[in-house]
Amino acid sequence: MAKRKVIYIHGFNSSPESFKATQFGHFIEHLNCDYVVPKLNHEPREILLRLENEIDSTTVLIGSSLGGFFATYLSQVYNLKAAVINPAVAPFELMADYLGPQYNPYQDYHYDVTTAHVEQLKSLYISRLTQPKNLFLLQQMGDEVLDFSKAVKYYGACKQHIEFAGDHSFVGIERTFLDIVKFLNLT
Numbered sequence: 001m002a003k004r005k006v007i008y009i010h011g012f013n014s015s016p017e018s019f020k021a022t023q024f025g026h027f028i029e030h031l032n033c034d035y036v037v038p039k040l041n042h043e044p045r046e047i048l049l050r051l052e053n054e055i056d057s058t059t060v061l062i063g064s065s066l067g068g069f070f071a072t073y074l075s076q077v078y079n080l081k082a083a084v085i086n087p088a089v090a091p092f093e094l095m096a097d098y099l100g101p102q103y104n105p106y107q108d109y110h111y112d113v114t115t116a117h118v119e120q121l122k123s124l125y126i127s128r129l130t131q132p133k134n135l136f137l138l139q140q141m142g143d144e145v146l147d148f149s150k151a152v153k154y155y156g157a158c159k160q161h162i163e164f165a166g167d168h169s170f171v172g173i174e175r176t177f178l179d180i181v182k183f184l185n186l187t
Helices: 019-027 044-054 066-078 115-124 148-154 173-183
Strands: 004-009 033-036 059-064 082-085 100-104 109-113 135-140 159-163
Touching: 004 019, 004 044, 004 066, 019 059, 019 173, 044 066, 044 115, 059 066, 066 082, 066 115, 082 173, 135 148, 135 173, 148 159, 159 173
Parallel strands: 004 033, 004 059, 059 082, 082 135, 135 159
Antiparallel strands: 100 109
16 A cells, blocks of 8 residues: 555644644554644634645545544545544634633634634635545534534534543543544555
8 A cells, every 4th residue: 555644733822742643643653654744823714825835646634623524624625534522613703701811721822813714714614525424423412512413413414433531632542543644545
């Protein structure tokens, strides 16, 4: 099998050093993969351009939270397999609560969330998944940040791994790594 490129897309106010990204990288280091975790800022259009520039014919995706939103979009537009972890289904609905000054402690920079950012996210929303076979939802019902029921419904035609309890970080995510590897055909 050709060498795969795995792109891990971190969430809002996170960084390439996120716990899940680091753990998954360690889990697959013995596999024939290129593992990329781009440093993404807060600008949706810039995030999308950065990710699109990383995509090639061997690419598969993992996205967490807001990263799951971008992974879903890219999966559907570019016909890529993607595992999404506690994904933000419609993040533009939540961003009104974040308008104004913000600070990303993991990347140590200040910025403003604007209505333009909200509109950019809206423009990337896919109301109906056209290639649900490309997506694997990993969701914990105890997610305190995002409504798990929206993800379960939105990804209803996709492969799903749903757990009771947990939280937004997806407690015990390492238990799912082998399932992710299999779904993304990394072995």
